[in-house]
Amino acid sequence: MxxxxxxxxxxxxxxxxxxxxxxxxxxxxxxxxxxxxxxxxxxxxxxxxxxxxxxxxxxxxxxxxxxxxxxxxxxxxxxxxxxxxxxxRPDRQTVELEPVLNTEKLRDVNHLPLQIGIDPGGRTVCLDLGDDKLPHILVAGGTGSGKTIFLYSVVLSLISVHSDKSLELVIIDPKQTDFTIFGGLKHLREGEVITEADRGVEVVRQIAEHEMQERSDILQKAKCRDIKSFNASHREKPMRSLVVVIDEYADLIAVLSKKEKEEFERVISRITARGRNVGIHLILATQRPTTDIVTGNIKANMACRISFSLPSSRDSQVILDESGAERLLRHGDMLLMHEGKLTRLQGYYVDPAKIEGLLKRM
The missing domain is CATH 3.30.980.40 (Threonyl-tRNA Synthetase; Chain A, domain 2)
Known part of the structure; x- marks a missing residue:
């Protein structure tokens, strides 16, 4: 038929x-x-x-x-x-990432385009992480849902249009194997993916407690209200955007005591509340969106949320504030909550075995 x-x-x-x-x-x-x-x-x-x-x-x-x-x-x-x-769809189609890379031209150095996916009507969706309405993203998805492939597409979207002169990345991968392919990227802080959970916690804490303040001091000295106004007047030496990608937040905080988890949650909240103005963006992902992992404080400043397939409607409620993710089809099928609107998308696919070759061509 x-x-x-x-x-x-x-x-x-x-x-x-x-x-x-x-x-x-x-x-x-x-x-x-x-x-x-x-x-x-x-x-x-x-x-x-x-x-x-x-x-x-x-x-x-x-x-x-x-x-x-x-x-x-x-x-x-x-x-x-x-x-x-x-x-x-009985003859489900794979949507490749590579053909859409570089299709979004940079408006300026603050533009951080993310190729997200295609909606049921066939329309492509690209978000700008540099948009004031979208400074951070909360992502959830179970095993085989497509969450990690999505994070690959996020990193590739950014480095396909930004050199290391305009973008810095911190990638924290407590599972230790999923992001090794990106090790050595010039965009990476210290040229490596962070795989030790305790070190990842310390790096995030340093960003919140020191780097945010250092960037704020630079803006104050230049009499600029945010990174966008600073870069507009310092085109020769702009302030780099910093994007922090945490692949498994639950594993990251597993090394912490209850009191340390509460303190670290405040660290995350500080970044999500104040990071936008100084060009620091957080993409936080987890397989287990339970209320003790994805708390109300974390969700408060992460209005943009993406859910891939989850085991139960309760998990969907935690991440999206409504059910639905438990009925997704896995393998990149997602629900995007942005500006109060829920959109179903099919995420782009990139073969992990081909990423190394793709990086060499960039």
């Missing part, structure tokens, strides 16, 4: 399932389905007076009736009259 036939058949089956469950539907048009790399987004127009909550509560029953491989995510499509229902 080709894709068009699949869309027509599935629309008819969704409508029949809704009818069986007493949900009144007026329209599910095959021509109106968004075809994304990993999901097919069906748009359902409910009859006047029909409650959307009834449709959402029947997600598991609809999946069973359609013999679906996963439970669909159902929600309201803002700016339309439709509810959307996301189903797994």
């Amino acid at each position: 080709d894709l068009d036939d699949h869309l027509r058949a599935t629309c008819a089956r969704i409508k029949a399932a809704c009818h069986d469950f007493g949900i009144r539907v007026t329209e599910i048009d095959p021509a109106n389905v968004d075809v994304g790399p990993s999901v097919l987004r069906y748009k359902i127009k409910l009859a006047p007076g029909e409650e959307a909550s009834r449709l959402r509560k029947k997600a598991e029953d609809i999946a069973r009736q359609l013999a679906a491989t996963s439970i669909p995510i159902i929600g309201f499509l803002p700016g339309t009259h439709y509810e959307y229902l996301d189903m797994a």
Whole structure:
């Protein structure tokens, strides 16, 4: 069955399932389905007076009736009259990172473009870590979800457009093996990936307690309110942006006592609260987004959050403040929470075995 036939058949089956469950539907048009790399987004127009909550509560029953491989995510499509229902695409497509690297041209030295992924409508999403609305990102995802590949794409996005003269990286990898391929990058502080948890803790603490103050002193002396105004008036010798990537936050703080964890949480909060103005950005990732790891204090200044597949709706609630991540398809399927809006994306893929060759070509 080709894709068009699949869309027509599935629309008819969704409508029949809704009818069986007493949900009144007026329209599910095959021509109106968004075809994304990993999901097919069906748009359902409910009859006047029909409650959307009834449709959402029947997600598991609809999946069973359609013999679906996963439970669909159902929600309201803002700016339309439709509810959307996301189903797994039977011929799922891989979206390669390399073709989109360098497609985003730098506006200035403060521009930190991150290639994130493609939405169900086929639109590419690129975020600017240097944007005042997006200084830091909180990332969660279980084993096989695509979290680490996403972090690879973040690093590659940045170094593809920035030399070590305008960007510095600190990569902390307590698991000790995932980021060794980036060891020796000129962008890296001291030219190495930090793999010892206790050393990673100390480096982050030094950034919060000393480097932030040193950068603030430079800005005050230059009578500049932030790094952007400083770099605008010091084009010959700009202040480098510093991006700190922590791959597994839970492993990082595992070496700390309860009191030390509380103190380190305040260190993280200091960076997320004040780092933006001095050009320090944090990308914090974890496999285990439990409330004792991802606390309210950490989330407070990390409004941009990305979740890959998680084991439970409780985990999804912790990272996104709503359920949904437990229904993602793994392998790069993600939910992006940015500016209060939740967007489903398929993340880019880069083969870890090809990263070394890619780095040599940059």
